[in-house]
Amino acid sequence: MTTDIAAFLKKHFSDIEKHTPYTRERLEEFLRLGPLHYFIPKALGGRFQSAFSYLNVIETTSYYSLPLGLSLGITGSLFLQPMSKHAVPKLREPILKTFVDTPALGGMMITEPSGGTDVFGLTTHYEQNGHKLTLSGSKCWGGLTGLAGLWLVGARAKRGTRLTKKMNLLYVPLSAPGVKVETYFDALGLQPIPYGRTRYDRVELPDYHVLKSEGMSGLRLVYDTLFRSRLGMAAIAAGHCKRMTDAVFERTNDRRVFGKRLSDYDQVQYRLESLQGMYALNHALWQFTGQWMDDHADISSDYTLVNASKLVCSETIQTASDSAMQLFASAAFKKNHLVGRAYVDNKPFQIFEGSNDVLDENLYDTIVSRHGSCDCASVNQEFSRYGLALPQDTPKAVMNLLDARASEYQRDKVLKGRMLAWLFVGALLRQTASYESEYFAQAEQLVLRRVSELAAQAPYLGRVSHKLSSKTV
Secondary structure (H helix, E strand, C coil): CHHHHHHHHHHHHCCCCCCCCCCHHHHHHHHCCCHHHHHCEHHHCCCECCHHHHHHHHHHHHHHCHHHHHHHHHHHHHHHHHHHHHCCHHHHHHHHHHHHHCCCCEEEECCECCECCCHHHCCCEEEEECCEEEEEEEEECCCCCCCCCEEEEEEEEEECCEEEEEEEEEEEECCCCCEEEEEECCCCCCCCCCCEEEEEEEEEEEHHHECCECCECHHHHHHHHHHHHHHHHHHHHHHHHHHHHHHHHHHHHHCEECCEEHHHCHHHHHHHHHHHHHHHHHHHHHHHHHHHHHHCCCCCCCHHHHHHHHHHHHHHHHHHHHHHHHHHHHHHCCCCCHHHHHHHHCHHHHCCCCCHHHHHHHHHHHHHHHHCCCCHHHHHHHHHHHCCCCCCCCCHHHHHHHHCCCCCCHHHHHHHHHHHHHHHHHHHHCCCCCCCCCCHHHHHHHHHHHHHHHHHHHHHCCCCCCCCCCCCC
16 A cells, blocks of 8 residues: 555655645645545554554655645544544544545644644633534634645633633534534645635534543643644654755756766765765654653653654755755756655744744743753753763763753743754754664754754853834834
8 A cells, every 4th residue: 555655746746846835636645545545444444553654654745745744634633533543433433534535634723813832822612502513713824725625623612701721632524513614714835735714604513513631631631632733743854855856866966066966065965964964863763752742641641752753854844855956056046846846845843833943932931941050961851750860972062052051032042952952952852772773874964963063152142131122213
């Protein structure tokens, strides 16, 4: 089956000069090959054996098409996995059969017009009357809006006139009375994936449409689902970085400048080695996160692993795209070029499922709240939760920055959080017992270079000594 998927992708997405958005018909043709079956347990008709099953498919798909790889992640991680794990059988079984038998898509709605990061600021809610639920509210920026027919919607319980802190995921089919896509956004990138705003106007649902697991609150269930999606992003990044590497390698070997092959220039070699390192890093990362997800039924408290993974993955997706654009130059500055599209399509990965600045700060605060500080000893203690430790060759400037007094300013926390994310991945790379790569050295150099760059920024962050004016003086 995976051979058929790879052959299909190679046939339709290999030409870097004809990388236009795929059609709905092409998408359905791809889905009929069963890439989403790898998210569905075998007992329910799927091909899931472990997280490696679907992460491998996501990496392969993302190599050929970043939006297509993301679409698999949206449906698989944000819909099929929670549906498989947390829905009652009479809800779960017919829905999963739909995915086995037809080219269906699903998704999750969390973000609202007022924002999405503040979970307790969300206002979409449901009221319960006996075995019936009534859902009301508005959601936006859910990937596959209007295209996916099956949805999980995050909503807070309402009692009387009061919105409680109780939050759950509710299964809501797009076809349900009261559900309406009010508008579609003219999104800047990821063109084949529709985004928009959806209204839920007193949508009536049976109470078994609420996803539940014994011993797990609704909020923890939401976090566990979102965190698994973030951990799967490493497979998207690995596939994308590998494609950028291969495209750049071919380009720089074929093109001659001033009588020399482009690949003979030292700066070009530096970029190529960095791209190779990004691929190796992300490939190792998804192997680690895949094993972690298999071994842990609830990852809702694994903030350090999840945030570090998402931060590094999204940064490398952007850096790889930017570097490829630099080397292709004007040849890639086109909407139908692989690298041109990648240059735009990479941007949302640092925004959705938690803005990176927020996750940076959250990573730092997590370690401080658990261990009382964020010095080297505390970082080592936190890393040990995952069987990791700070590398002994961590640059001294980085160690000194960690051992400095606790940060009070948000900008310090963001910087240190980002540095901690890269340190975490660097520690992970040292666990090579089950992973080998010809680009391992490039990945290690990439990490050391990045943490050193971040540490060097610390003295120059500055301080705001007065309130910023909205007017230009």
